Amino acid sequence: MYKYLKLPMIAATCLLLSAGCTKLDEETFGSLSPDTYYRNEEEALSSVVGVYQLLSYNVDIGDPWRMKEFSTDEFIVPGRASGGWYDQSNVDLTNHVQDVNNNTVARAWVNIFQEIGTANAVLESLESSPNKDNLKTLIAETRALRAYGYFFAMDNWGDVPLVTIAKLDPKNLPPSTSRADVYKFIETEMLAAVADMPSVKDVDRTAYYPRFTKEAIYTALAYMYLNAEVYTGTAQWQKVVDMCDLVINTGAYSLMPNVIDNFTSTQQAASKEIIAAFTKDPTKNAGNNQFILYTQNALDQKKYNLPFAPANGYSTTQAALDRYEDRDIRKSMIQHGPQFYLDGKPLTYPNGTQLVLVPVKDIVAAQDNEGYKVLKYTPVGAAFSGFNADNDLVLERYSNVLLMKAEALFRTSRPSDALLLVNQVRNRSNATPLNALTIQDIENERAREFLWEGCRRTDMIRFGSFFTGTWAFKTRQTESFRKIYPIPAAQLVANPNLSQNEGY
Template sequence: MNKRFKIIAAGLLATTLLAGCTKLEEEKFGSLSPDNYYANEQAALSSVVGVYQLLSYNVDIGDPWRMKEFSTDEFIVPGRASGGWYDQANVDLTNHKQDADNKTIARAWVNIFQEIGTANAVLESLQASPNKDKLKALIAETRALRAYGYFFAMDNWGNVPLVTVARIDPKDLPKTTARAEVYKFIETEMLAAVADLPSVKDVNRASYYPRFTKESVYTALAYMYLNAQVYTGTAQWQKVIDMCNNVINTGAYSLTAKAIDNFASPTQAASTEIISAFTKDPTQNAGNNQFILYTQNGLDRLRYNLPFGPANGYSTTQVALDKYEDQDVRKTMVQYGPQYYLDGTPLKYPNGTQLVLIPVQDIVAAQDNEGYKVLKYTPVGAKWSGFNADNDLILERYSNILLMKAEAIFRLSGSTTEAVALVNQVRTRSNATSLSSITLKILEDERAREFLWEGCRRTDMIRFGTFFTGTWAFKTGVTADFRKIYPIPNEQIKANPNLTQNTGY
């Protein structure tokens, strides 16, 4: 693992900005200005790292990730009978009843636009530097990072303000930009960035990790094209295939022996599957991974010899569990039923009762054992600083390339031999039964199995149509079509009356 990149991030708070725009009426998106020039690439990189850190909230346990996951069939956080965890804003997201005053959505907006604002400020200073000709790759990197932020904004809210400057005139606040126009901006920016970014084939993979390469951007474009019909009304299946082929044809990526190898701290460095990630190293004060803290039952302190007691919050559902065959290795990443120590001894409470995890029965006042747990970012082998682990956060994996290409081929040509073979590559790795043909439902379910808690389930469900018609856990009715995008927070509209609220809210 490249600790040097992490250590740069550790010193970032003292050297550059992390405050972007928290409200759109603020004049400054960041503290860098055209007067703050960079003497060399190393100095410039220290600022770009800050943009990476802010983008990581979209796959971290922060509000952007939570906001998306709460509305799906794979994530639930019940209030506990002890009084902890209950949050009406999250319950409303679970039930698809969110409104424009939802606090989780409001915080997610701030997080996402903070990353965009910070990218604007860094990009403006890079482009104003007298050394900009030597910083082309870093400028491209920052453009891609900003475009990624806008992708998450567009995906969540549809129509959003499109701002590309570090400072906003408070007398001329931005208006809402149509989703299709934001889509075009993201596409243009990412394609431009590709030209100046290195390919994974042209860098020392170990030392360059986890920075964006051409293949990182091709993967992002493939996923945006996969959802193009939702975003713009026009499907782009061939573009999905083209972007996936750009990654496949490098020959640089392959599936790891086990899916969990991409999430376990000791094996991430050697992964041939990780395309984009965010490094974390709390021992160097360079970010952290808190999935175990927020997810696991308190008894897991004993099971894994943790230096803290987990908070027993995040859980998954019976619907998510039931998608796996019993022999599917990925099912072992979900904790359900009777629980055991790593040596097979029953995991018991002090009173001698074994911990048995059951589905959530009460979303308001659940008992300690309600809620299945997802153990993707395994604590086994992790390094700890308090309750912070050093597992890197994964943004994109090669398995997504295979499944995106398979879906695009299917939507163009049906269940072809090539499409089925691509899906079977992913299934065979996890000992799932090989398929002889595929359907849209099979493709959706396979993505749900492979990418559990990786932040793409809501987008996938909307594309496949199940977000509106499906029922699960505590979401029992048909969802109105307008809820495929979230409301612009009322606090943002009050701050900037030029914004237009999304239809239905």
Template sequence: MKLYKIKLIFTISILALCSIGCTNLDEESFGSLSPDTYYNTEEEALSSVVGVYQALSSVSSIDRPWRLQEYGTDEFVIPGRASGGWFDQDVIDIVTHTTTPVNADVNRAWYSLFQEIGIANAVLESLQASPNSENLKSLIAETRALRAYGYFFAMDLWGNIPLVTVARIDPNNLPATRPRAEVFEFIESEMLAAIQDLPSITEVDKASYYPRFTKEAIQAAMATMYLNAEVYTGTPRWSDAVSMCNEVINTNAYDLEADVVDNFKSTNEENSIELLSSFSIDPTKNAGNNQFILYTNHSPDKVKYNLPFTPANGFSTFPEALNRYEDQDNRKLLIEYGPQYYLDGVTPLTYPDGTQLDIIPVQDLVSAADNEGYKVLKYTPVGASFAGYNADNDLVLMRYSDILLTKAEALFRDSNTTPSVSLGLVNRVRERSNATPLNSLTIQDIEDERAREFLWEGHRRRDMIRFGTYFTGTWSFKTTTTEAFRGVYPIPEIQRSANPNLDQNLGYDN
């Protein structure tokens, strides 16, 4: 059963099931619905688990957890406009690598992720306490994986974080921050345990099971975690990353779509051969929304794409992102830049005064003109359905191309392997988009290919930190090197005020 079909049930059940969640850590979070009278069927239980998916979707939507994965990189910016719109000093600070513990966007991301963890804790406790728990093993595993995924993103963004695994928090014994390596071990153990009871993609009816987690979805998540293990723990885990990639590859259940944009269309649902994990969206049923088009596109795009709203012209990208692509690379078509035309490619797209829209790079981070800032149309409005300003394109979490490029990088970094296998995997991804095959491979080639393939998919900050370019690189509005401590965000001061047991990350405590 598709998740969007039961999201309305979740609205009722989760309100009864738990309170605000483990967000402000001095507040209690608890389950109040008796498991003795609920979860008699899998559908009843799933109606609560779906709420955890909905909470986790913030890592792929326009919400702050996704933004914090993109802010401060060379591919994402929200400039203030000369009209007065969009200016936010908190955003500017993150973009320029000068953020502080009082940054409101950082706090919103913290709140969102720990809310997801709190909901997962409450749902998990009720599932485990149900008299029917023996028949709910796969849903218990699913919820453990969802909670672990939330912890993965929190660990990635903040490093040392609290670990909370209960729905009720003792206000007299608030959780303290735990070392990043310890959090890594917890996530690893939870995901490995979940994999044991999750079904494989080869064992389910893909159309009806979509988009719930399978073994392969969590193996893909672990591949990402192992790829970054040296950053998180100080110890590389290249061979483990390869092993997890091979688990996915060896199912023969996945492949690359013919065109990368097929993954982001309104029809990118259960028929996709590339999506490993995603979040189902149907705004007409109050089941989530996709607002990338609203937040990104220019106002004249309303008529170009026959949209039922005027786009807000916020999210933008830099020339550095555009210039990575060869002209014939089909992925370059996902970026709007230069003089704009209607879909016929001939008729100029104009403002009401008749002036053609000509998109130029951001010149002023604080007071940009309306036409400054290249646009990324990864979630294409072509063919999408809308409820107000909400599109129905499903949100992507991980794709098979990530498995191929993760394996390529892990093999390349492993001194016991030859580069030829990695080269073949990278070229397989490049050839799909009509990019010229590479004759040889460097570590820079791998970083650049990931940047091309996963533009605005929430990978870039993590990748840049792993490759070191987050610190040593310079690009638009970042003209100096970055201190190493900025590889994690500061623990929000408002959270530390609520919970004195949270230690501030080094470098932010001055």
């Protein structure tokens, strides 16, 4: 059982949040200035957890995650014939026709820059503390969190305002900074931060979980380098290999025997595969996981003895399901076809009809049984407070390190070495080992392994399938300018110094 910390109020911070992603005695602090606050690491950490909580929206069900997933071949949320769920902004993202007035994109911008702004405020408070010399690790951690936020901003919008102060002068608002310069800022900040962060080898892993270690930042850098050619025009494949090797060579990480255990509430803290995560425990006011609520069919209330009826929203596609062999354990995470109770009995409606899940046929008015379900964050073993579960949200896993290195090796003419790494991941899930490797194999393996983990859009852009592929209701080729989202209209009004992305 873990103890969590409530986020205090900080005079310099513009956002007040209740959050928890560390395991400390629960306390509530008042509104204090840097002169009287941060007398010790525990007080300082109580502010940093709020930055973690905001960053988690990029892998949570928040708009930053939804915005990315809607434009891929693994995610769809149809309107229901019974009412609810229809949202034109989301349909436009699904069809790759979003514009500057897209509400989902607008909310995602606010969420991501809230995290960046909060990190700026916390950093200023940490660096103003008379005890700042004793807070080097937390200062580095917060710099890394801010850089991570900028990675998501750069990945989604390209040129974005680069701000490192807590309060802006309304008469001197920041202009857009080029994507290449934001990339360089992220790289510089992460490399500087990692010098003052502990390695996973130097901490009590259970007690330190889920805070960032050096290896979490090396993994983040590897993923940014993997996409460097998209971001800057210059590939950085060797840097990908170098960062991955820094993680691999610790010997601290390995694949869990069953991939699903990385998402099972009772198994996550002991996982040697999870590199970075966000702890959730709604029973302690320490965040929540609502994937079950938003995803599952209402009949799953009976199947899993849930304290609520799920809302039957988020679904996946036939294209995602078809990537898996029947023998691949990962396929079991997609609920499709006839549904059953855990004891094997048919899962039925009150009239005795069995629930049979089929692909979405109508994106505007789908029937109750349309849409396959991704049960990655399983309710089995989870603790619930109302409709909130305590499964931790996973940000980075060791399987990503292996597949990133494999891709970089393949792209630098080392296919045999790459094949060994890909087959490590496949063997863990009982997928048939590959005898040879193509770039399409690597893209498909990443899609299988990281279903709904928030990286499919970025991967599809890198591989090119984002533009040339068709699936479900996306039936046309995609213009190249849509590799980034439009700057929301409201942000252009609020800050005339921003520049709209080409094509919008």
